Amino acid sequence: MTDSGDIRFLMTIRDSGSLTAASRKLGLSPSAVTQRLQLLERKLSMRLVDRTARKLLFTEEGQLLCERGGNLVQQFDALFDDLRERSGELVGTLRINAPFGFGRRYISPVIADFQQQNPEVSIMLSLSDRPLTETIDRFDVVVHIGGLQASNLIGHALAPNARFVCASPSFIKRFGNPATPDELMKVPCIVLPENNEDVSLWNFSKGKISRSVRVSSKLSCNDGDVIRRWACEGRGAILRSEWDVADDLRSGRLIRLLPTWKTSDANVIALTHSRTGLPARTRHFMAFLRDSFKPTPEWRS
Incomplete structure (x- = not known):
C-alpha cells in the first residue's frame, strides 16, 4: 500500500456493515465500492471480506488489517494533527457517544460550542440508552454516568453526581413519607433500565448500616x-441522578425521600481508549468538556 487510504476504505466497510451503507458514507456507487475492494484484494493477493447476500464476514486477514492498520492510521492522523496544531489549527473528526438525556441537555451544547470555535473539526454525536453496549471502538470519547466495570478504557472525571429517591407531593400525600428504605417495598416505584443494571434493587447506606430493597x-x-x-x-x-431532578427538587415538583440515607453516587466520566x-x-475537546463543568456543575449551582 502506498498510503492509508486503503485501510480507511476497509475500515469504512467494516463500520458500515454493508457495501451499500459504505457507498453512502464514501459518496460512491455500490459497484464502485465493490470494484475498489476487489482491486485491494488483488493487490494483496488475499481475500479480505466474504460477501454474502445478507452480510459481510471479514476474514482473519481482513480483521487483522483493520485492527493493526487502524492503529497505524490513528498514529498517522495524530502525527499530522500535532503538526497542524503547532500552527494553531485543529482538524479531523470526533466521534462521541453519550446517554440520551444527559447528552441532550449537557453534552450537545458543549459539542456545538467546541465545533464553532474549531470549524475544521467535524463532530458526530451518537446518543444511546446503553452507551457501553455500543461498539466502543467506533468512538473517540464515551460519556458515562455511574460505576464502571473492569474495562480497558481510560476514565476521566468530569463532574460529581449523586442519586436521590424522589416523589411528588401528591404521591407523599397519598402514600406517606417513608421513614426507612424497607417502606419503599410497599409503594409503587418507577424504574429506568440502563447499563444492564438490576434496576429494581435499590441500595442504601447510613453510616455503617447498609440496606438493599427490591422495589x-x-x-x-x-x-x-x-x-x-x-x-x-x-x-x-424514582431513584434518579441529581443532574436530572435538581430543577424539580428546587421547584417543589419533586421531594427527596429518605434524605438521611445515601444511595450510590453516579459520577460523570469520559472514557477514551488511551491516556x-x-x-x-480529542485532547482539546476533553479539556473543553472538563471546563464546562467547572467550578461546579450546573445541577449544583
Missing part, C-alpha cells in the same frame, strides 16, 4: 425524562 415497579421506561415526568405526576417514586497519544482534537 415493586409496574412502570418502567428506558428514557429518563419519561420516568421523571411520571414521578412529577405522582405515579411512583496518551490521543489526537490533538
